Amino acid sequence: MRLEWWKYLGIAILLYTLLFGMLVPLGPGIVEVSPSQTNTGPGQEFEVWGYNTRFSQFEKLNVVLKLDDNHCVLAREYQVISDYRLKAIFDLPALPEGARSSEFATLIIYPAGTGTAILPSAVSLKEGDGDSSGAWVPESQFAFDRNTSLHFPYRNILMESIRNTYFHVALWFAMMFILGASMVYSIRYLRSGLLDWDLKANAYAQVGILIGCLGITTGMIWAANTWGKAWSWDIKQTMAAVAMLIYLAYFVLRSSIEDQEKRARTGAAYNIFAFATLIPLLYVVPRLVDSLHPGSGGNPAMGGEDLDNTMRLVFYPAIIGWTLLGTWVAQLTFRYLKILYLMRSRNLTEQ
Amino acid sequence: MTQIWSLIRKDWMIEWRLKYALSGLLLYLITLVFVIVISFQQISGPVWNVLYWILFLFVGMNAVLKSYQQESGQRKYYFQQLIDPVTLLISKTLYNIVLLFLAALLIYLLLSVFIESPVQHYALFLGTVAAVSVSFGICLTFISIVANQAAESATLAVIIGFPVLLPVLITGVRMSAFTIGMSMGGEIEGDFTILFAIDLLLLGLSLWLFPFLWKD
Secondary structure, three states, X not given: OOOOHHHHHHHHHHHHHHHHHHHOOEOOEEEEEEOOEEEOEEEEEEEEEEEOOOHHHOOOOEXXXXXXXXXXXXXXXXXXXXXXXXXXXXXXXXOXXXXXXXXXXXXXXXXXXXXXXXXXXXXXXXXXXXXXXXXXXXXXXXXXXXXXXOOEOOOOOOHHXXXXXXXXXXXXXXXXXXXXXXXHHHHHHHHHOOHHHHHHXXXXXXHHHHHHHHHHHHHHHHHHHHOOOOOOOOHHHHHHHHXXXXXXXXXXXXXXXXXXXXXXXXXXXXXXXXXXXXXXXXXXXXXXXXXXXXXXXXXXXXXXXXXXHHHHHHHHHHHHHHHHHHHHHHHHHHHHHHHHHXXXXXXXXXX | OHHHHHHHHHHHHHHHHOHHHHHHHHHHHHHHHHHHHHHHOOOOHHHHHHHHHHHXXXXXXXXXXXXXXXXXXXXXXXXXXXXXXXXXXXXXXXXXHHHHHHHHHXXXXXXXXXXXXXXXXXXXXXXXXXXXXXXXXXXXXXXXXXXXXXXXXXXXXXXXXXXXXXXXXXXXXXXXXXXXXXXXXXXXXXXXXXHHHHHHXXXXXXXXXXXXXXXX
């Protein structure tokens, strides 16, 4: 028996994903700022609620409102109520030239814990009539250190559920790889006519669909907590369900053809066709329609700052881990199918 | 080329002589339109749009999915000796595309007899119908061939047909929503490009895969 090291590697990676993905804390974040709308002018008071923040640990906090790179303002004074709550008073200068009648400002607090706490579009500022004593300063005056220790980024709405990236997104990536492998085996079957390739294609398709169902389930658990409903007929959910239907039809097709050769040929042809339709289904159509899913409609998702380097440390291994585990299960399924096939053909010859 | 043309003519002659297929299709269509008009009474633009495509889906599946059935059995062996599988597939697909396009126009005419049609840009609507007919023709022809390999081909065709057609159908609904004056965001040209890309992908695949299904 050859040493199949990659199986152990897969398990190790998944253990690492589970441990690292669940245990690394979230960075500090700002949950809410009240009031969320105000006029410019002196003495504007805000109350801030933080998440994973340790306001009272630091001697000096910098509480900054930022319009853009050249327009920031530091709080005149602040009062820490608890680790998770503070009050800040700003002298807001008049909105800069060329600004719209109301502008969204980002609230930045540093140091806030293990890094900087940021809330984009925290406050909507309107031109007030109060005389401004403060002045805008460029962002380069402040030294925001964005990453001081190991933590996952805090994102509004997502919050702790950002860890689902490793158990939902990674699963879907793995599903695409496994189904792709199934398609490759189908092509090899059509090229060579060896029945083994067809059995392999079948096994990989089965495992791919299993992984897809797991991916949908983790997505639904996530949706139940962030969207409030497990299934809300979002376009991505619908398309994912349709993708599952296409592959279920593949199994129906296989089981409805008696002749082994014919079943293999038809199954292979449909499998290739199904994988090709998966691409518009999962990657083109959802782009056309509005979606609640992270990555569309201004919702945070992969790319940009949302998938930061700490998350990459877990996310990419997670994809590899799930794919390796899927391959292992697919190999076992293939052997099972092969034994079934051999037993059936032996029975036939004995009769 | 002449082979393709004569195969298309043969299909049409059979269809025309066996009147039941065409008249059955027509009757099916008229019944569906009647049921819809009677039960809905008043139909707004968006509802009209969705109903139109659902009608098209059902009528189209009925029209095309049986198209390969006549090619099984004895006649199949005869064809296998005479012609190249690619020729047969192209002729079938072309025939089905034209059939679907005519069916789509007929649905539109019948619907507009009973209900005022909300379509504002006729040329765009015609283009949409033509583009979706092409995609449906390619998809459904291939599906009917795959389903015909199995014993329970009619049921199977529906099972594997619906999910495969869904992306095309959604794009079609979106595109015709433009033509009745609803804005869905984005440009209609993009949708045409997407449909065209899907068409190319599926056509290439079915041309490649059909010879494998063809030989026994």
